[in-house]
Amino acid sequence: MPTPRGRIDKRQAILDAAITVFARRGYDQACVQEIADEARVAKPTVYNHLTDKATLFREAMTAAARTAIGRHLATLDRLTDPGDDLQPVLREVALDLLRCHCDERARAVRRLLSAEAARFPDLLSLVHGPSGHRVTEALADRLARLALAGRLRPADPSVAAEQLLALLTGPADLRWPLVAPPDDDLAGIADAAVDTFLRAYGVGTEKPGPHGAG
Amino acid sequence: MPTPRGRIDKRQAILDAAITVFARRGYDQACVQEIADEARVAKPTVYNHLTDKATLFREAMTAAARTAIGRHLATLDRLTDPGDDLQPVLREVALDLLRCHCDERARAVRRLLSAEAARFPDLLSLVHGPSGHRVTEALADRLARLALAGRLRPADPSVAAEQLLALLTGPADLRWPLVAPPDDDLAGIADAAVDTFLRAYGVGTEKPGPHGAG
DNA sequence: GTAAGACTGAACTGGCGAGTTCAGTAGCCA
DNA sequence: TGGCTACTGAACTCGCCAGTTCAGTCTTAC
Numbered sequence: 001m002p003t004p005r006g007r008i009d010k011r012q013a014i015l016d017a018a019i020t021v022f023a024r025r026g027y028d029q030a031c032v033q034e035i036a037d038e039a040r041v042a043k044p045t046v047y048n049h050l051t052d053k054a055t056l057f058r059e060a061m062t063a064a065a066r067t068a069i070g071r072h073l074a075t076l077d078r079l080t081d082p083g084d085d086l087q088p089v090l091r092e093v094a095l096d097l098l099r100c101h102c103d104e105r106a107r108a109v110r111r112l113l114s115a116e117a118a119r120f121p122d123l124l125s126l127v128h129g130p131s132g133h134r135v136t137e138a139l140a141d142r143l144a145r146l147a148l149a150g151r152l153r154p155a156d157p158s159v160a161a162e163q164l165l166a167l168l169t170g171p172a173d174l175r176w177p178l179v180a181p182p183d184d185d186l187a188g189i190a191d192a193a194v195d196t197f198l199r200a201y202g203v204g205t206e207k208p209g210p211h212g213a214g
Numbered sequence: 215m216p217t218p219r220g221r222i223d224k225r226q227a228i229l230d231a232a233i234t235v236f237a238r239r240g241y242d243q244a245c246v247q248e249i250a251d252e253a254r255v256a257k258p259t260v261y262n263h264l265t266d267k268a269t270l271f272r273e274a275m276t277a278a279a280r281t282a283i284g285r286h287l288a289t290l291d292r293l294t295d296p297g298d299d300l301q302p303v304l305r306e307v308a309l310d311l312l313r314c315h316c317d318e319r320a321r322a323v324r325r326l327l328s329a330e331a332a333r334f335p336d337l338l339s340l341v342h343g344p345s346g347h348r349v350t351e352a353l354a355d356r357l358a359r360l361a362l363a364g365r366l367r368p369a370d371p372s373v374a375a376e377q378l379l380a381l382l383t384g385p386a387d388l389r390w391p392l393v394a395p396p397d398d399d400l401a402g403i404a405d406a407a408v409d410t411f412l413r414a415y416g417v418g419t420e421k422p423g424p425h426g427a428g
Numbered sequence: 429g430t431a432a433g434a435c436t437g438a439a440c441t442g443g444c445g446a447g448t449t450c451a452g453t454a455g456c457c458a
Numbered sequence: 459t460g461g462c463t464a465c466t467g468a469a470c471t472c473g474c475c476a477g478t479t480c481a482g483t484c485t486t487a488c
Binding site for chain 3: 031032033043044047052053
């Protein structure tokens, strides 16, 4: 294959390896040699593509955050036209959002972001759009449509979105601070979150599901 | 005062300084000399009281986490005997919990804990009791009493506690990832959280407050 | 007054890792 | 063939910091 390879896919391999190693060791403990080894590349090649350890970190984090947010937004698209029964769609979307949230790479990116926010303040804007958190705002858009269509109680869509996301991610992060939760647990958390959300924001026609009062 | 001083309060000063500097720089970037300076103490004194940088970190984190959790639990005690009107008490307690959560020191402890959990796995047990998260379980105890007294809808108290805490902390962490939120914002978040919580878990007699449907 | 012990400041060792240099190799194009 | 470019591996410099040593000081106890 006579393509001008090397250049492109080595850079990609380095960025992948960088996120892997940074996730494993943290920024300071990660040494560039280990990243080079993980990428099957010599150390000077790393410095050739990405001048610094700092730029290496920045680029790797940017790429990883972009894909993570992309997955979230793609999942949220499925709320655009829910069928006639809101609750099951909401449950499915909630579960998939939670899967994105608990994905190993996504967890690592969040952890590194919060750990290194002081040293790399610009990285915070990866996750924040002009008006707050990007995923939250996208969810707020969907909820606003649903409220306007009479499928949800009219309320501040940004608050509702924040709360639905909090109901999803809070319990998951609380119960599994280190590792990704098993999928059964995720489903339980997602169902409980949607249940509570619909009790608070649903209209009479939408039932909250067979949870709770037993 | 002919007490054998020096010993005790120097140790305390060192631990305080350690948390301050670790919060400012992170574990790796914090150097022992800076901690010694912050504590107005010579570097060998630090090593005299706390053998290692690692033990220094462990002890400082343990002390800080203990006080933070103590504040949370003290606040939760006020839910033991709420008056005849649940909603305002819940709002006050929620606001104070949120204040504890957003306290600068508490934020730093959480950030350091998640950043260094891989290197100091034992530190996680600071926050976790035998059955999950200690604050969550304490809140679950209160909610169980309230449910038994007919003041809340009967439901799994652990799930309810997780969700109430998530409704409080999630939006705060989302909106203010770096600094402590201003108190007005905290009050708004707490009221919205209690509102949503009572819509989902309240019984007919407890009104969710004048929020929402505007 | 004097001895024991906590503390200080400064200097030192040793290791580790970021970033560089360089001589050499492999693929590509004329 | 011969030159260009990307890459390799190894060795090297340099600064930083954990942890130690030590001679001297200050406090307290008897």
